[in-house]
Amino acid sequence: MLLLDLATVAPRDRVDAFHHALTDSSVPNDVLHEEPASGIHARMEMWRVGDLDLFATRNSGFEVRRTQRHVRHHRNDPVVSVSLQPEGVHRAEVAGRRRLLGADDICVFHELSSRVYGWSGDGASRSVMFDMRRLGLPVHVVEKAAARLRASPLHDLVLDHLRAVWRDPDRLETDPGAPELASATTGLVRALLLSAAHAEESAEVRSVMDDTLLTRVMAYARRHLADRTLTPERIAAEHAISVRRLYGLLGEAGISLEQWLIAERLGEARRMLASPRYGRLTVAAVAARCGFSSPSHFSRRFQAAYGVAPSVWRRLRSEEAPDPAG
Structure with a gap:
């Protein structure tokens, strides 16, 4: 069921329409839009699969803030939302913990938890x-689990299951097996939350986590390259280890964390500057999206690494691109 398509709404009414649709489909929140004056866009849909509601949105940059004031006005049957992020880099904060x-x-x-959630640019x-x-x-169990889902060996299994559920919700909505699918999905999510909340209590899980620690640290850092607050302290805290242990782990693998992060961020910036998809972004905006706080520092690092200024690299790649009309 289509809840909202802002393409059919007059620009002056879009902010109110967005807030109305989001409140009706969820709960009261404060909503801030990245560019309310220049027009926002959004498309929201909902399905009913068994006794589960599925809600999808694709929209421009925004932030939803849910405070204790909002929590006090929750619906009669509160819910736990479990979401995937198929597009964009999403920001979330619960109990002062940012991700x-x-x-x-x-x-x-x-x-029943306060939170902040949103993204910059287009997202879904x-x-x-x-x-x-x-x-x-x-x-408290849900909050604890939410901050450490990857500590559970069930994470990837549940991730794949949720992706499959979203592959064709239109067909699932009318499928005779929908009630059983909903029950199985609820059971899997409950198992994941319990596993993540109590993962540190299992010796077997601790052993697996220790064996994969370096891989998980590197994967986490790659997923958060755009975050300028990605510090050794934050990486260590996210993996429940000391900063000294983090540096020791990386040192054994011959990795300098600071240099590795710069190299990864430069590589991502180089890719973005060469892509027509990001052609409207300034070099400074690309630098910011790749985690650089200073455009001048980014430019110096880029030229030192690739022997050419970022703007020159973009122009050269643009000139090499085939003419779509040719």
Whole structure:
């Protein structure tokens, strides 16, 4: 069911229409738009699969803030939302803990928790809503699990399952097996949350986590390259280790964290500057999206690494691109 398509709404009415649709499909929130004056765009849809509500939105940059004031006015049957981020880099904050989320992450919010959530530029989210009574987990367990989902060996299994659910929700909505699918999905999500919340209590899980620590650290850093607050302290805290242990782990692999991060960010910037998709972004905007706080510092680093200024690299790549009309 189509909830909202702002392409059919007059520009002056789009902010109000967006807020109305989001409030109706979810709960009261404060909503801030990245560029309200220049016009926003959004398309929101909803499906009912068994007893689960599926909500999808694709829209321009925004931020949703849910405070304790909003929590006090929750609906009669609060839900836990479990979402995927198929497009964009999403920002989430719960209990003062900030995270960046991408296509390989699962995002979990309990309706009775304060939070901040959103993204810059175009993005998309696909959420499944679970009745908290059916999940049977208290708020603190959901909050604890949400911050450490990747600590569970069930993470990738549930991620693949949720992706499959979203492959064709139109067909699932009318499929006779929908109630059983909804029940199985609820069970899998409940298992993931329990596993993540108590993962550190399992010796087997601890052993697996230790063996894969370096891989997980590197994967986490790559997913968060755009975040300028990605520090050794934050990386260490995210993986429940000390900064000294982090540097020791990387040192054993012959990796300098600071130099590696710069190289990865420069590589991503080089790719973006060569892509027509980002042609409207300034060099400074590309630098910011790749985690550089200073455009001049970015330009110096880029020229030192590739022997050419970022603007020159972009122009050369543009000149090499085939003429689409040719």
